[in-house]
Amino acid sequence: MSEPKKVQGDLVLSHITKSFADFTAVDDLSLTIPKGSFFALLGPSGCGKTTTLRMIAGLEEPTSGKISIGDTDITYTKPYDRPVNTVFQSYALFPHLTIFENVAFGLRRRGIKDVDAAVEKVLGLVELAHLKNRKPGQLSGGQQQRIALARAVVNRPALLLLDEPLGALDLKLRRQMQIELKWIQTEVGITFVHVTHDQEEAMTMADTVAVMNNGKIEQLGSPADLYESPKTVFVANFLGQSNFIDGVVESTDGSNVVANIQGTRITFPKSRNNASGSALKVGIRPEKFRLHDPGDNTHGNVLAGGKITDISFTGVSTQYLVEMPWKQELVVFEQNDGGAPDLVKGDPVTLSWEPQFTFALDGASK
Amino acid sequence: MAIAHVSAPDAPIAPEKKSKKFAYILLAPGLLWLLIFFAFPLINLAETSTKTPAPTFETGEFVQTFRFMNFLDAFVDNQEQFYRSFIYALLATLLALAIAYPLAYAMAFRAGAWKNFLLIMVIAPFFTSFLLRTLAWKQILGAEGPVVSTLQFIGLMSPDGTITATAFSVIMGLTYNFLPFMTLPIYASLDRIDYRLLEASGDLYANGATTFRRVTLPLSMPGVVAGTLLTFIPASGDYINAQLLGNPDNYMIGNVINSRFFRVVDYPTAASLSFLLMATILIVVVIYIRRAGTDELV
Ligand SMILES: Nc1ncnc2c1ncn2[C@@H]1O[C@H](COP(=O)(O)OP(=O)(O)OP(=O)(O)O)[C@@H](O)[C@H]1O
Ligand SMILES: [Mg+2]
Numbered sequence: 001m002s003e004p005k006k007v008q009g010d011l012v013l014s015h016i017t018k019s020f021a022d023f024t025a026v027d028d029l030s031l032t033i034p035k036g037s038f039f040a041l042l043g044p045s046g047c048g049k050t051t052t053l054r055m056i057a058g059l060e061e062p063t064s065g066k067i068s069i070g071d072t073d074i075t076y077t078k079p080y081d082r083p084v085n086t087v088f089q090s091y092a093l094f095p096h097l098t099i100f101e102n103v104a105f106g107l108r109r110r111g112i113k114d115v116d117a118a119v120e121k122v123l124g125l126v127e128l129a130h131l132k133n134r135k136p137g138q139l140s141g142g143q144q145q146r147i148a149l150a151r152a153v154v155n156r157p158a159l160l161l162l163d164e165p166l167g168a169l170d171l172k173l174r175r176q177m178q179i180e181l182k183w184i185q186t187e188v189g190i191t192f193v194h195v196t197h198d199q200e201e202a203m204t205m206a207d208t209v210a211v212m213n214n215g216k217i218e219q220l221g222s223p224a225d226l227y228e229s230p231k232t233v234f235v236a237n238f239l240g241q242s243n244f245i246d247g248v249v250e251s252t253d254g255s256n257v258v259a260n261i262q263g264t265r266i267t268f269p270k271s272r273n274n275a276s277g278s279a280l281k282v283g284i285r286p287e288k289f290r291l292h293d294p295g296d297n298t299h300g301n302v303l304a305g306g307k308i309t310d311i312s313f314t315g316v317s318t319q320y321l322v323e324m325p326w327k328q329e330l331v332v333f334e335q336n337d338g339g340a341p342d343l344v345k346g347d348p349v350t351l352s353w354e355p356q357f358t359f360a361l362d363g364a365s366k
Numbered sequence: 367m368a369i370a371h372v373s374a375p376d377a378p379i380a381p382e383k384k385s386k387k388f389a390y391i392l393l394a395p396g397l398l399w400l401l402i403f404f405a406f407p408l409i410n411l412a413e414t415s416t417k418t419p420a421p422t423f424e425t426g427e428f429v430q431t432f433r434f435m436n437f438l439d440a441f442v443d444n445q446e447q448f449y450r451s452f453i454y455a456l457l458a459t460l461l462a463l464a465i466a467y468p469l470a471y472a473m474a475f476r477a478g479a480w481k482n483f484l485l486i487m488v489i490a491p492f493f494t495s496f497l498l499r500t501l502a503w504k505q506i507l508g509a510e511g512p513v514v515s516t517l518q519f520i521g522l523m524s525p526d527g528t529i530t531a532t533a534f535s536v537i538m539g540l541t542y543n544f545l546p547f548m549t550l551p552i553y554a555s556l557d558r559i560d561y562r563l564l565e566a567s568g569d570l571y572a573n574g575a576t577t578f579r580r581v582t583l584p585l586s587m588p589g590v591v592a593g594t595l596l597t598f599i600p601a602s603g604d605y606i607n608a609q610l611l612g613n614p615d616n617y618m619i620g621n622v623i624n625s626r627f628f629r630v631v632d633y634p635t636a637a638s639l640s641f642l643l644m645a646t647i648l649i650v651v652v653i654y655i656r657r658a659g660t661d662e663l664v
Contacts, residue, residue, distance in 0.1 A: 059565050079568040092566035096584045105580075106570035151570070 007083045007158050009070020010035050011056065011191065016065035018051050018215075025051040027215035028065075033193060033208075035070075035158075038185050040202035041195045043212030044238070049195040050089075052212075053161050056193065057086045069158055080109070085152035086161040089168075091144045093136035099123075099147055100132040106155040122154040125184060142173045149181070153188055162194045166201065178205055199239050203227070211235050228357075231274055233281065233365050242283045243330045246363060249278040257360070262326045266301040268358035279363025287333040288357040291320065291340050291349050298352040306330070306349045322349060415637035426631050433634075440638035444622050451618040452646070454533070455602035458540035459548075462597050463590070465541070466548035470589075471582075474556035488549050500539055500610045507535050507611070531613040539607035547596035555589030556582070591658045599647055619643055 011033040018026040026048040033039045041049050054060040056067060058079035067075045074082055085106065093102050103119045112118065123129040126146040136144055145165060152160055165181075166174045182205050185192045196202050202209045203223040210220040211234070219226060219235045230236035233244065247261035256267045261282050268282075275281075292298055309329065310321040313336075320332040320343070332351065334340035343349065416436055420427035441448065473484045491499060507513055507529040517523035529535050559582060567577040605620030619639060626636035 057569055059568070078573070079565070080571045080573050084569075086566070086569045088562055088566060090560075090562055092560065092562040094563060094566070094581060096581075105567070105572075109571035109576060155570070 007069045007072045007074070008035065009072075009158075011159055011193070012066075012068050013052075013056070014066045014068075016052070016055060016062045016067065018048070018055060018060065019063045025215055026055070026062075029215065029217060031210065031217060031220070033159075033191060035191055036189055037207045038182065038192045038205060039194065040206035040209045041193060041212055042197065042199060042202040042209055042238070044197060047212045048215040049197075049212055050163055053086070053163050053193065053195055056159070057084055057161055058082050059086075083158040084161060085155050085157040085159075086163065087145075087148045087152050087165045089163045089165065091136075091148040093144055093147060093151070095136055097135075098132065099128070099134050099136065099139070102136065102147060103132075103151045103154055105151065110155075118154055122150045125153070125187070126150045126180075141168050142177065145169065145177065146180075149184070153184065153190065156188070157190060159191045159193065162192060164196055165194075166196075166198075174201070181205065203239070211238060213238075229272070229274075229359055230283070231361070233283075233361060236283055236359070236361075241286050241331060243286060243289075244281045244283050244361075245328065245330075247280040247282045247360075248363075249273075249275070249280060256355070259360070261303075262324070262328075264303055266355070266358070268301075268355045268360065272356065272358055273360045275360050275362045277362065281361045281363055281365060283359045283361060284330075284353055284357065286319070286331040287317070287335075288353045289330070289332040289351050290353065291322075291332060291334055291343065292352060293341050294348050294350050296341075296350065298350060300352050300354045301358070303351045306351055308343055308345055308347045308349055311343070311345060320349075322351065411637045411640060414633050415641055417634045426633070428634060436634050436638045437642060440635045441642055443635075444619065444639060447617055447619045447622050448642070448646075450616070451602050451620065451643075452650075454537050454540060454608075454616075454618060455598050455604075457537050458544065458601050459594050459598045461537065461541040462545050462548040463594060466545060466552055466593060467590070470549050470553035470556050473553050474559075485553070488546050488553075491546060496543060497606060500543065500606055503535070503539055503542065504530060504610050507538075530611055531616070533612070533616050536608050536612040536616045536618075539611040540601045540604060543604075543607065544597040544601055547600075548593040551592035551596065552586060552589040555586045555592075559585050587658060591655065594654075595651060599651065602647060603643060 011031075013029055013031040016026055016029045016031075017024065029048075029052065041052065043049050051060060055062050058074070058077060058081075062075065065075070066073060069083065074084075094105065097105070100119055100123075103122060104115050107115045107118055119132075120129060123132055126149060128143060128146055128150070131139065131143065131147075136147065139147065145168070149162075149165065162181075166177050169177060178201055181192075181194075194202070194205060203226075206223065208220065209223055209226055211218045211226065213234050219231045221229075226235060227239050230239065230242070233242075236242040236244075245261045247259045247266075249257055250260050250265070251258045252270065253267065255270050257270055257273050258265060258267050259280055259282065260266075261280075266282070273280075290298075294304065303324065305325040306322040308320055309323045312319045315336075317333045317335050318340070320334065322330045322332055324330060330351065413430065414428070416430065416432045416434055417428035418431045418433050418436075420429050469488075473481055473488075477484055505511055509528055509530070514523065514527070514529055518525055518527070563581055563585070564577055567581045568574075572580060602618075603620050605618060605624045608616050608618045608621050609624075623636050623639050623643070626632045626639065
């Protein structure tokens, strides 16, 4: 029956490290999650997302570092004393309790007065009020997911942690729940920390996305920011696809960088250059390329001498593999809107793209 | 509802016609077995229970007179042992529960790598016979045994005191002998609890004690119910412990039935007592399952 102190504010992780025996799952991670935001933690399997979440929830103690909400240090606070609730990946609904009692669980533990009204309200929010007398075993996966969400949200925590809550749902239900989750977050105004390895999910739902890899944050920013200006090869390839061509900086021309990639001179805005030295990895997203017959009028940066080696139709777009004179295969997406020339395997092509879509990384980055 | 709670909490099964027929085929051997080895003797026993001694007064000769007063007589004459049986069985069940629950809990949640070892230790007594183990306790607790001499040496017991031939040693024997039957079902139900449910409970503001009361305990109730039944039922009909570790003042109804059958050769009384015992156990068990099944649903 402990009432957690009214703790409010941004969630701050500073220099959090978590080691299991000789394995470091989370490595000196620092992060600030603004109050009221929808934050997504995105990364491949085993990168330490769940471990990070469990430390925030208090289910795991960090090996070193500090976790605080506002100015309250919660690093070693017991889970039941934290103003934090979790929607578990497995839902973890209590099988012996009705849906109503599952949702009421946290309220009862804190001795809240009007349990009935609060539970009814949140069950209305997830549109499952009619199932309140059932047991969790009698619900579908999607319904259980919503109850798990309701059970956490009803407590109005300062922070709601969601560990791949949509992982078990089929694609259609998943898209629907994404919209609902986003709506609920706006409705209740609680800070959501959403863990996922589905990049599309992270991008559509979150205000801020942190891309995690090997226990570290690779990059943090708005979805558009991460997609348009990835700072590492990992991020560029984890969020969508990218082509990388090795190059060197030749000169700077006003606000533009002039670079040589495999014998061709290109330019791009200085602001798009993240390399510290002159060796570059020049990144271009497949959908930014345009395909031309050789000799057509082009503008922007141009790479000539390509040859189509493969064409695959994917519905909204067609994916081409283009072999360049230096034997690198580039991926190109063209919308199926009649804009691209009719091409077949073996056709010679020229590629072009607008300079501002270029992003340049350190030549040595991996 | 109560039964469903004990066996399968969430298995709504919709049998179809075809699988029903198949189910009967699967059931057949078991039903046949029950018919031959349970139903027939039971009918025989029922028949015997209302007989009276043959006019010849020859030992072991009885005739059917449908004397239902046999039941009342049997009860009135042996009330004391009847009550004692249930009191001893109840105390042994409570003691076994008090010992088994923490043990099973430690095995399920705290034992780590020792889990399987402890499990074997719980089952180990079954490798020797029930009778032998009870006899061993008779030795251990006997007047010449290590316990009594130690207690007498440090002055906690008078020089002529005994442990055997007391209610204490009978109840202790019952507790000891049925402890594995209490421990194993509780362990099984605790071990099955998804650890994430306990984490979820902690996440929802329940501290350790509350989590135990609200989540762990209710989820282990099927094991507790099974364990208490597996202890209480055989304990209330037991006569070995009272015979070996007690004196005639500690005799239970099992001892009476035993001696009626094999020593006095009073089959009708033995049969009546057996029926009374069965009926009482059945009533107690049904009431118990009803209560345990609904109370724990919060
Ligand atoms: N209790 C533990 N003991 C040892 N290693 C652990 C433990 N928990 C996690 N790890 C390791 O830490 C790493 C990160 O695990 P974590 O569960 O945080 O990954 P994740 O990012 O959530 O992955 P997924 O997307 O697959 O859920 C993994 O390599 C895992 O094997
Ligand atoms: Mg995980």
